Amino acid sequence: MSGVIYDRVALIGLGLIASSMYWAIKRAGLAGEVTGYARSQETRGTARRIGLCDRVCDSVAEAVKDADLVVLAVPVGAMEEVARAIGPHLKPGATVTDVGSVKRAVIQSVAPHLPDGVHFVPGHPLAGTEHSGPESGFAELFEDRWCMLVPVDNTDEAAIARLKSLWQGFGSNVEIMDSDHHDLVLAVTSHAPHLIAYTMVGVADDLRRVTDREVVQYSAAGFRDFTRIAASDPTMWRDVFLNNRDATLEILGRFTEELFALQRAIRRGDGDHLHDYFTRTRAIRRSIIEAGQDTDAPDFGRKKTPR
Amino acid sequence: MSGVIYDRVALIGLGLIASSMYWAIKRAGLAGEVTGYARSQETRGTARRIGLCDRVCDSVAEAVKDADLVVLAVPVGAMEEVARAIGPHLKPGATVTDVGSVKRAVIQSVAPHLPDGVHFVPGHPLAGTEHSGPESGFAELFEDRWCMLVPVDNTDEAAIARLKSLWQGFGSNVEIMDSDHHDLVLAVTSHAPHLIAYTMVGVADDLRRVTDREVVQYSAAGFRDFTRIAASDPTMWRDVFLNNRDATLEILGRFTEELFALQRAIRRGDGDHLHDYFTRTRAIRRSIIEAGQDTDAPDFGRKKTPR
Numbered sequence: 060m061s062g063v064i065y066d067r068v069a070l071i072g073l074g075l076i077a078s079s080m081y082w083a084i085k086r087a088g089l090a091g092e093v094t095g096y097a098r099s100q101e102t103r104g105t106a107r108r109i110g111l112c113d114r115v116c117d118s119v120a121e122a123v124k125d126a127d128l129v130v131l132a133v134p135v136g137a138m139e140e141v142a143r144a145i146g147p148h149l150k151p152g153a154t155v156t157d158v159g160s161v162k163r164a165v166i167q168s169v170a171p172h173l174p175d176g177v178h179f180v181p182g183h184p185l186a187g188t189e190h191s192g193p194e195s196g197f198a199e200l201f202e203d204r205w206c207m208l209v210p211v212d213n214t215d216e217a218a219i220a221r222l223k224s225l226w227q228g229f230g231s232n233v234e235i236m237d238s239d240h241h242d243l244v245l246a247v248t249s250h251a252p253h254l255i256a257y258t259m260v261g262v263a264d265d266l267r268r269v270t271d272r273e274v275v276q277y278s279a280a281g282f283r284d285f286t287r288i289a290a291s292d293p294t295m296w297r298d299v300f301l302n303n304r305d306a307t308l309e310i311l312g313r314f315t316e317e318l319f320a321l322q323r324a325i326r327r328g329d330g331d332h333l334h335d336y337f338t339r340t341r342a343i344r345r346s347i348i349e350a351g352q353d354t355d356a357p358d359f360g361r362k363k364t365p366r
Numbered sequence: 367m368s369g370v371i372y373d374r375v376a377l378i379g380l381g382l383i384a385s386s387m388y389w390a391i392k393r394a395g396l397a398g399e400v401t402g403y404a405r406s407q408e409t410r411g412t413a414r415r416i417g418l419c420d421r422v423c424d425s426v427a428e429a430v431k432d433a434d435l436v437v438l439a440v441p442v443g444a445m446e447e448v449a450r451a452i453g454p455h456l457k458p459g460a461t462v463t464d465v466g467s468v469k470r471a472v473i474q475s476v477a478p479h480l481p482d483g484v485h486f487v488p489g490h491p492l493a494g495t496e497h498s499g500p501e502s503g504f505a506e507l508f509e510d511r512w513c514m515l516v517p518v519d520n521t522d523e524a525a526i527a528r529l530k531s532l533w534q535g536f537g538s539n540v541e542i543m544d545s546d547h548h549d550l551v552l553a554v555t556s557h558a559p560h561l562i563a564y565t566m567v568g569v570a571d572d573l574r575r576v577t578d579r580e581v582v583q584y585s586a587a588g589f590r591d592f593t594r595i596a597a598s599d600p601t602m603w604r605d606v607f608l609n610n611r612d613a614t615l616e617i618l619g620r621f622t623e624e625l626f627a628l629q630r631a632i633r634r635g636d637g638d639h640l641h642d643y644f645t646r647t648r649a650i651r652r653s654i655i656e657a658g659q660d661t662d663a664p665d666f667g668r669k670k671t672p673r
Contacts, residue, residue, distance in 0.1 A: 160587075185586055204586055205584055234583075247569075247581060249587035249589065254632075255562060255566055255625070257644055258621060258628055259558065259559055259621060260651075261624055262617065262620050262621050262624050264647065265624075266554055273551050275653045275654050276512060276657060277552070277555045277556075278659050279492055279511055280492045280494075280552060280555045282554070282556065283660045284591055284595055285559055287591065288591055289644070289650075290647070290651035290652075294641065296640070296644050297640040297641045297644065304632055308632060308633060311625070313569050313572070314566060314569050315622065315625070317565045317568055318561075318565045318622070321561060321564070321565055322615060322618055325561075333600075333607055336564060337598075337600035337603050337604060338600045339571060340567040340568050340593070340597070341596070341597045343570070343582065344496070344594065344597035347590050350585075352582065352583065352590055353593070354668050357504075359667070359668050
């Protein structure tokens, strides 16, 4: 788990995930040199200023030159353009991976642009915060989190094993999964919850009779929990929904069905239905805590922020 | 703000809120003696074991005898029964308050049972955690949180001011509000978000193709945030929805409307609509942090729980 796994790694896109990967690589000495590229000059400037990447390059071709591992860490909707740009410059035998939250659409848009002799091992670390950009990364982000690897048919086993050991070197658990199943699991555990949070926050923002001040002031009664995930990067999430459309809409359909059943129970005064439902949902929280995927500290162990 | 505010306080119901009130009273020396009563013998036993209340009583009549302040801290649906039981035993000039999450229904069910000469000042501290029961309380729960006081017509101003100073002694900010507005504000900031979280957790729990193990294992991608509030006390929440029916259903109607509009944007591939919406919701998070109602630490500052 320790020692150099790749001589040269190229990070394309320098946001929360790529910057956290950089610090995690450095902490454990998992790569020789790490190059980085971001489309925005401002982001490249920030990266140079904070020492993010051993070398920040001004072109994507320069960044991927001689890289043994190329990580596509851009919004899902930008993957195809990046793949097209790097294709001709990839080293034979290199591995290309990505960190996109959707896998089927990414595979369809990236794979055709990669030359023979390059290994494509799509990936997705289930980790993140509501913060974004090159300054938001930290080495611990992936610890005890899961990283999905979603290899396409006939992918070289050694290339998969090597990428797996990198993620394990970050402290992650790795699971191999096919892309359709990945996209459904994520629709349930991530995409639908995000859309629902965005919706609830939008509704609250919209209400005229309840002023903005009140929504903000009294948010600790539950609403504020939704605002954290609804503060996630808009571009990233737009692309997620557009590229995992069917699975997300399916889960939202199920959600609406259940919501209507609960609304009906409220309207009819069916307390037993509500109580049974709320008792059942309590158990799943316990399982998540036992699986080490959340803290049992009250209120997520939030620190008070005195004004 | 310091010194004894009430010679004798009676806490009826010994869950998260009442136990936190007890520790907050003791910390600041805000009352002479605090009595406590809970319907369940087991809860009374726990209270005695952990030193919750100066005196735990085996009847509600005994608990409220000679009390200057009586706090009804039971689920909203149990308020009427408690009010009926204590009515004949209240000291003339005493103040009765409650901590229920719904105000109009509580006023309607409690007020008729209180004798003349007793001041009724309904209240609602906007504070809580997903934990419940006598052992879940802590003195800091109300710090920098808001407590709503919802006095009925012609309530004695001195009685209101005195109760206000108790909540300020807990570190809370106090707001006076009428009951209908309270119930609408809470439907937005608390009741609808809770029902939505319960629903999403129920849907995930239900899915057959995605196994339980997967929902739990991959919950850090967003879903786990919903499970915290969906782990709240089922009885309390059943009563909230049954007793704030109209406002909750109104907000859920607005929510569904917005959700459908976003689903339609996903189905049609309208990325601009999604991006605009997600950008707008980001701003409200910033306001909540600036108002001291949440932490800016990534991921709520959650501590990792190594397995």
